Amino acid sequence: MDQIETPMPQTFRNQPAPCQTVSATEWELAAVEAARGRFELFSLWATEDAVHMALRQHVSGRMEMLSLPLTDGAFPSVAAQHPAAARLERSITDLFGHRAIGTPDARPWLDHGRWGIAAPLGAAAPGPDLAPYEFLPVEGESLNQVPVGPVHAGIIEPGHFRFTAQGETLVRLEARLGYTHKGVDALMRGASLARGAELAGRVSGDSSVAWAWAYAQAAEAALAVEVPARALYLRTIMAELERLANHIGDIGAVCNDGAFAMMLAQCSILREEVLRAAEVAFGHRFMRDRVVPGGVTHDLDSAGRAAIAALMAHLRIRFPALIELYDGTASILARTVTTGRLASEHARRFAAGGFVGRASGRDFDTRRDCPYAPYDELTFSVPTRDDGDVNARIWIRIREVEQSLALIEQCLARLPEGPIFAPCAPAGAPRAGLGLVESFRGDVLVWLALGADGRITRCHLRDPSWFHWPLLEAVIEGNIIADFPICNKSFNCSYSGPDL
Amino acid sequence: MRKFLLEGLLRRPLTEAAPTDPEIAAMALATGQAARRRLGRSLSIRQLDAGSCNGCELEIHALSNPYYDLERFGLHFVASPRHADVLLVTGPVTKNMTEALQRTYAAMPNPKWVVAVGDCGRDGGCFAGSYAVEGGVSAVLPVDLVIPGCPPSPKALLTGLLSLLDAAEGKRA
Numbered sequence: 001m002d003q004i005e006t007p008m009p010q011t012f013r014n015q016p017a018p019c020q021t022v023s024a025t026e027w028e029l030a031a032v033e034a035a036r037g038r039f040e041l042f043s044l045w046a047t048e049d050a051v052h053m054a055l056r057q058h059v060s061g062r063m064e065m066l067s068l069p070l071t072d073g074a075f076p077s078v079a080a081q082h083p084a085a086a087r088l089e090r091s092i093t094d095l096f097g098h099r100a101i102g103t104p105d106a107r108p109w110l111d112h113g114r115w116g117i118a119a120p121l122g123a124a125a126p127g128p129d130l131a132p133y134e135f136l137p138v139e140g141e142s143l144n145q146v147p148v149g150p151v152h153a154g155i156i157e158p159g160h161f162r163f164t165a166q167g168e169t170l171v172r173l174e175a176r177l178g179y180t181h182k183g184v185d186a187l188m189r190g191a192s193l194a195r196g197a198e199l200a201g202r203v204s205g206d207s208s209v210a211w212a213w214a215y216a217q218a219a220e221a222a223l224a225v226e227v228p229a230r231a232l233y234l235r236t237i238m239a240e241l242e243r244l245a246n247h248i249g250d251i252g253a254v255c256n257d258g259a260f261a262m263m264l265a266q267c268s269i270l271r272e273e274v275l276r277a278a279e280v281a282f283g284h285r286f287m288r289d290r291v292v293p294g295g296v297t298h299d300l301d302s303a304g305r306a307a308i309a310a311l312m313a314h315l316r317i318r319f320p321a322l323i324e325l326y327d328g329t330a331s332i333l334a335r336t337v338t339t340g341r342l343a344s345e346h347a348r349r350f351a352a353g354g355f356v357g358r359a360s361g362r363d364f365d366t367r368r369d370c371p372y373a374p375y376d377e378l379t380f381s382v383p384t385r386d387d388g389d390v391n392a393r394i395w396i397r398i399r400e401v402e403q404s405l406a407l408i409e410q411c412l413a414r415l416p417e418g419p420i421f422a423p424c425a426p427a428g429a430p431r432a433g434l435g436l437v438e439s440f441r442g443d444v445l446v447w448l449a450l451g452a453d454g455r456i457t458r459c460h461l462r463d464p465s466w467f468h469w470p471l472l473e474a475v476i477e478g479n480i481i482a483d484f485p486i487c488n489k490s491f492n493c494s495y496s497g498p499d500l
Numbered sequence: 501m502r503k504f505l506l507e508g509l510l511r512r513p514l515t516e517a518a519p520t521d522p523e524i525a526a527m528a529l530a531t532g533q534a535a536r537r538r539l540g541r542s543l544s545i546r547q548l549d550a551g552s553c554n555g556c557e558l559e560i561h562a563l564s565n566p567y568y569d570l571e572r573f574g575l576h577f578v579a580s581p582r583h584a585d586v587l588l589v590t591g592p593v594t595k596n597m598t599e600a601l602q603r604t605y606a607a608m609p610n611p612k613w614v615v616a617v618g619d620c621g622r623d624g625g626c627f628a629g630s631y632a633v634e635g636g637v638s639a640v641l642p643v644d645l646v647i648p649g650c651p652p653s654p655k656a657l658l659t660g661l662l663s664l665l666d667a668a669e670g671k672r673a
């Protein structure tokens with residue numbers, strides 16, 4: 001084994017999710033400790049009669065799950081102590097109608113007053129007309145506001161941004177999202193395991209593999225399924241191809257927002273070549289519906305193997321040339337260096353996942369720190385930086401591309417023989433499982449509860465962007481309005497993922 | 501940078517051959533107009549995400565990479581609906597996006613076409629039946645062409661748009 005570190009063994013990895021039922025006081029205490037940094041808030045969600053929190057102990061790295069039964073349909077607000085919980089909590093109220101006592105922000109988040117019903121996962125009663133959304137008040141001299149969206153100029157997901165500027169300098173950005181809310185939580189309820197996998201793979205289109213894998217992990221943990229080794233290696237190849245495609249494409253897109261179109265053209269060629277290899281190897285450019293509970297649906301044949309091997313060799317030659325191009329062009333560096341700096345303090349408080357956190361000193365990667373097979377058998381490093389600007393986020397992604405290449409090569413070299421699927425039989429009793437996978441954007445979390453018949457009673461899907469969006473708002477302060485696109489692209493938050 | 505520019509001069513272009521006529525003709529137009537091919541026409545496209553998972557957008561983006569090079573056909577993306585002939589809509593049309601979609605369509609000058617992209621754009625795809633979606637672009641706007649797939653490949657998108665180019669010529673003549 002080439003494992004370098006020995007992280008905390010995580011019990012949720014191979015058995016039904018352990019869950020502690022706590023009192024309201026303990027719940028509030030956990031929120032306070034999360035705000036103080038003893039725990040990192042990984043997610044906050046609801047079921048019909050309870051609310052749940054996933055926390056990671058900062059020192060030991062252990063994942064904990066707390067559950068609090070509701071009292072008269074209410075629970076003590078976590079956001080009142082810990083701002084990172086705010087939007088998750090507002091969504092709980094929107095979807096279930098559970099009230100957060102003491103919440104600092106009682107505005108709806110996902111509910112725009114257009115569904116015709118209120119609390120679709122709770123009472124689902126006919127919805128009252130909502131008052132127009134109130135943006136946070138701004139006070140000061142010679143401020144002007146620029147409202148943008150939900151429809152933007154480019155080919156991009158919809159969301160509304162309210163900029164407040166003093167001259168050219170931004171003093172506040174407030175995002176309003178929820179436009180792509182599709183009601184996935186409700187569609188999941190009562191769905192079969194297979195239908196759930198289809199939905200999970202479509203939470204955020206650029207992270208199909210990561211989402212499907214996290215969902216599969218949750219199901220496999222709940223049902224105690226042993227996944228064949230070959231399937232795990234194939235999942236890794238897919239997940240790393242997905243990371244490559246996104247990182248390479250986005251490096252080009254960030255540079256394009258800094259008016260360096262040549263990087264976009266060159267990176268888009270490489271991205272296309274990754275997707276084409278994925279299609280040859282796994283039969284779909286985004287490898288969608290390939291990862292399912294129990295294993296994978298598509299084996300790698302010799303043609304697929306050759307295509308991936310050829311891609312790796314090709315990228316090893318082409319990619320360094322692009323990095324040289326980026327690093328040697330002063331005009332793009334002038335746009336990326338010192339722009340959009342995220343303080344490491346903020347990254348830590350919000351437990352920012354992925355390259356956003358790692359570019360601001362948060363040294364966490366699910367693959368290493370909450371390891372899942374087969375990453376515990378593979379050699380890779382987790383790059384981090386402290387400068388936290390657009391340039392740092394680009395460099396983290398460059399380094400991660402190199403790691404992904406190495407990981408895929410290792411997987412090809414060691415690919416075990418054998419079956420690629422193990423059936424998942426219903427447990428005959430209610431079960432729940434937790435899945436946590438490192439997508440290109442950061443950790444995606446799935447909590448899945450199954451009934452005795454194996455049907456889904458609740459599936460909670462937490463996208464990394466929940467914690468990135470508020471940080472982007474913080475980052476933008478003091479930058480000029482014209483730098484918003486490049487800052488925004490350097491985060492590349494998902495809209496569909498958190499809107500669900 | 502010089503290296504890349506020089507290489508661009510010396511290397512064969514990556515751009516691939518256009519989809520063939522039978523492929524284009526095979527795209528069924530909802531309006532049933534007779535296709536009339538005339539090269540040199542151009543269409544301005546406004547893309548709108550009405551609640552997609554972003555998968556369709558990624559493939560629409562790919563149309564601009566050198567392999568497909570959409571602009572060689574006179575097709576290009578525009579920022580304002582006021583400059584657009586075609587509204588290219590993705591997603592199961594979420595209720596939270598319905599008004600934005602209608603207003604974007606209303607802002608376009610006549611004549612105009614609507615293309616529904618992806619299985620979601622066709623009928624809501626795997627999100628159909630949710631309280632939060634309308635279910636397909638045609639639930640909100642008159643649709644001229646559907647390009648199915650989850651997501652449709654860039655080639656399928658290109659083929660669909662070229663078939664529209666023909667039909668657009670018919671509608672205008």
Ligand code: SF4
Pocket residue numbers: 202205551552553554555556590591592617618619620621625649650651652
């Ligand atoms: S058709 Fe598929 S790729 Fe397109 S938006 Fe729907 S789920 Fe996403």
